[in-house]
Amino acid sequence: MHFNNTSFGILPYVKQVVWLTLVTAIVALAVVCVRLFSLVHFSADINIVNADFWRVLWQGLRFDVATSIRLFLPVYLLSLLAVLLPTVVGRCALWLGLVWGGVVAVCVVVLSVANVGYIAFFGTPFNASAIENLKYDNDAIAESVWGSGSFLGYGLASLIASIIVAVVCYKMAKWLMAQRVGVKLGVMVSTGFVLISLVLVLSLGRGSFGNFPLSHKHLIVSASPTYNNAVPNGVLAVYYAVLEYLDSRNLAPTNDAEGRILYQAFYGHEPREGALWPQLFVSTPKLELLAEKPPHVVLHLVESLGNEPLTSEFGGQVDLLGGLKGHLQQDYWFQHFLPAGNDTQSSLVAMLGNINFPTITQSKYKQVSLDTAAAKVFQRKGYKTVFIYTGYEGIRNRSNFLLNQGFDEVVGAHQLLQQYPQMPTNVWGGEDAYMYDYAANLMLQHGTDKQPLFIVTLTTTNHPPYKVPTSFIGNEPAVDSELKSKIGSLPDHSLATFKYTNVHLGQFISRIKASDIAESTIIAATGDHAVRGLTGFKGGVLRNIAVPFYLYIPSSYKPNTPVDLEQVASHKDIMPTLYQLSLSEAIYPNMGRNILAPIKLGSPHNFAASDRYIVTNKGARLKTKPDVINPLLIGHGLTLGPPVPEADFASAQVYDNLVDWMMRKQLVGEGLVEISGEDPQ
Template sequence: MRTYQFESSAEAGFWGRCRQGLLLAVLLLVFLTGMRVWLVLGYAPADTAALKQDWLHALLMGLRFDAKWVASTLLPAWLLLALAQALPGGLRRLLDQLLVRVYAPLAVAALTLVSIVNHFYFGFYLSPINPIVFGLFEDDTGAILSTVWRDYPVVSGTLAWLAATALILWLAGRSRGRSAIAGWGKPAQALMVVLTVLGFTLLARGSFGTFPLRETDVAVSTNSFINSTVPNGPQALYTAWGIRKEMDLGRDPYAGLKRFGFKTPLEAAHALGWQGDDEAALARSVSTFAKPSLSAPRPHVVFALMESFGRELLNTQDPVANDVLGRLAPHFDQDYYFSRAISIEHGTFPSLEGLLYGTPISPLTQSGYGYKPFPFSAVKPFKDAGYKVVFITSGSASWRGLDRSLKVQGFDEVDGMQRILQRFPNATTGTWGVDDDYMFRFASERLAEADRKGEKLMLFTLSVTNHPPYRLPADYRKRPLDVNRLPAHRTADTRLAQSIMETYQYANDSLGGFMDRVKGSALASHTIVTATGDHNSRSIFEYPDSSILPLKYGVPIYLYLPPAMRPHGKVDTRAWASHRDIFPTLYAQALGMAPSWWAGRNLLAPASRPTAVSFIQDEGGQGIVISDDGAAQNLTRPAYLRWNGDQLQPAGANVPEALRAETRRAQAWLALSDWRVRRAALAEKR
């Protein structure tokens, strides 16, 4: 009597075994697709039934993910089977039996088990497997297992898993007999082996494009439920594990404080001038916001975070010979441009989280800590003041889980390239999403719609076009650019420099078009717009040392205020600043809220000895502070720098006392920021 196992090597032969492997791949594809259909039938909301085209896209993209995992699972066995043909008969048969009796059953069992677990996990969390799953090993494991046993069909599910595994293996083993390929000549057989391996490799990669199939590809629809059905169980677990490896806060909320030289949060607070002695009161003070003023003007507020909008490239602006700003140039002249600012972090996602949550720990919202709202989300004061809070990106809304995490943290809507393409079906696209001009056109329409509805809108946008691989829309008319206008420390790759300058110009020109529309409409009287870069322009400049640290991490901060809201006194746009100062400025101007005692400052108000402070990892440790007195890197073990003209050099033993004091305050700010996040995150995990 034949079992579920494959027939012996002698019966099958190499090509017969290959045929069994192909049949196994097809059966696994059918199983994984069937699991997706089961999930949709079990959990799909009724209002998604009409989205037939989106469901078709989800099914096709899901099939690509299924093929990726089937190919990735079987490719190692396929290669070993092919290589085994060069081994002596005994070793070849041993390897064959190991693949058939050990590897194949374990591989099939693993894929089917994770897929079934993903189905029931979805039923509880309305999400594919995510980092919360690892709480099984961190929380009360016994209590969790007891709940699973009580609330889920563990016995019948286990039986279904074993039955599915056995059935797939048995059906694959039913393919018997000699393959026709066995009669081909050796060169033809060798070519077939190579083509088969290449085919499996391509399926495992999942894409012909620049990037392999990846997490952002799950965004096939503007409906988050449809997108959540695209990844299969193995893909969801793989993504969750990657996030898990990136983020583990341990169990000590004081860990960050200690790194910056403070024993307690009170000690750090006292370094910033706080007078209290109650840690609970301090926690409330740094984790909550003042109430918006009832008499505040409450204009629309737009925050544009621009990909790679670095300050040094902007410094080369020449409207005739090197127009890197395009339509944005006159707005920089007319409005406020803070020309000595640095970014909060040196990457898009860390900067995004640093701005929105004031966190020196990233990725935070992707991890298991980000599934509950934080009281210090930067958009909370706008929500409390009755604003509708909307996020728009020209990239995928599911990038880094934004479509989920932003809604948890207070955003009402999260729109990405799929929503923009619905509005502009002919929009040009690149590797990372639609081109930025269409995002800004979409944002303009969203503001006009808010006016019609009587809404107050807080709009946060994230651009993507100025990102490698660099390309321009075919219909964009370039303005003059001259690589020779760049400073000597630019990259030696002139072609790369030219392409970066072109996309930099395009992105800025798109933002300039948005400002043209705002100022040319009724929005001009009741809309605040600020723009900055997520980080400096990378690849185009080389920074071998810290002598030009402010340019290495420099980004512009642009601010437009309606004429009636502009301050009467002179604004010092040359004062040192950083990303941490932007939201306090917006709170002050839009909501009438005074800046917190411990965080950033209002850029429009006079400041005594302003500093630019950042979370950036530099010189082996976290944190940077820059001021007129000099700079310090690696604030866990500060390395001090002094000005020598317009460049910095090591201070040695001759460190100004003012710089030491500024560094101590910056350390205290980083320490409290770390403690605030750890305290909230670890409390949620308990």
């Protein structure tokens, strides 16, 4: 018995398998070119001798093959079913495969190029934040993407890549359909071919011939994020971004046993009998000065205020600081400092809520009032708490959320316009100068005799599309070739908005220092994240993401012991530092340390934490690669040396899990016990 070429679908099936092979090869070749560009573009010390380099290419190839096959699988299975049906059915399936294969190839390549563009700006492949950003106003998103400086280049690259891939697919399809096979295949040969091809397709689609298919854990091949970022193709990155987004919608309940295990792992001793929740809080000491004269406290959260552009090494002879420079030199300036996240929302929620749930402001938990909220610590001690924001109040539902987290008042762009009708607006809100003026006026009018103030400000001007305020035109920094090489694809005017905000932050500080409340006001400032898109340099991954932490402290409130400005710290330490500086007998969550105090050996808080790194004085560890540490080069700040094996970061490794447990305890757990406080560790 034979399968006749004109009666049954074995030959269309054979062509479908050949077509699937061609499509997979086209995708793999195109994406490997994108991957190589990513490795070369984002790493200043790329080395083909490095085993990580080849692991990236091999693992990426496995994912590319698996992705192509999985996307093509429905059409392949249709051709498989058509083997025993008349040839016309198999031919229809083949034609469908030709069209679908071209669509798959173009989509994978275009999304891979777009993914590289996303990495260039955010330092990570597509993630849940990319989906959350779609909830912004579409016009605002479009203007910001266009203004980031790299959209045109990556958009053009996507267009060219899609045309090339489409043309190649068309020519390959035309060639395939022109082939004529006059051989009659017997039952044994046909059956053998079908079975072997089926096994190969399913195995390659799994990415493995073994028991375990490719999964998210296989995306991590190195201690270097540059290498890891290059592994997923665009479709895979989007897929895991969607999963991450969906997973963030629901939180698992907690139990006391889990909390006690995490408590002991982090703090290094067993919790006492009784309720666990109160033991997660500590108290500032009783101080007569703070009890009788609590100072005003202002925390400025500045959009894209990276530490690196503040250094003379970066700017050279170009002034990027304005009046802020003198204050950085006169007061406390911590430069080895990491942000909680790589976007505004993540850092804002982490600092003011002590949770790691950026989407909470728009989730079903948005009305929950957190016991760990920073403003509540000040509110319980009699402070008036105000959040002042240059942006529109409705962005990410921030205004409503913060009013539930201990802020008595939230002032956004709409309220600022009522006070300053002449304030220009853009897609994100108003201009920083007016916000700083509003905050200064509020403090000066409040004076020293009234209720103390806790103010948090958040700027927006130094955000894509980097629209330079008309009042600042003519004051833009002159960007020379050396500086241009450091900002990569960012537009030159991004340095103008960077300087603009620094100028007005400096003016705010100068105004307060020259006023009657200078000796009763503590001023802090940090970046929500660093400037995204700076060109990388050898060992500089931490320097690229570092933000400054600036502190002005009146003489009567200054610490009596020397302060180590070279220590490594992060956003988690800002609020504990401010509590200790300003509040007497205040209870707060024990999740950070006072960086003005001498470092206590053995303290569980002696590390810095960002969304991707854990850093101690020994070195840095990528959270997704816990068995390798990059040591800090002595005398070179946050510059990293080559990776070395390292087994244990002790409490630092447990920190995220404990934060997560405390968050879930508040959002989905049972009722909370009234909090108390212990002496901070």
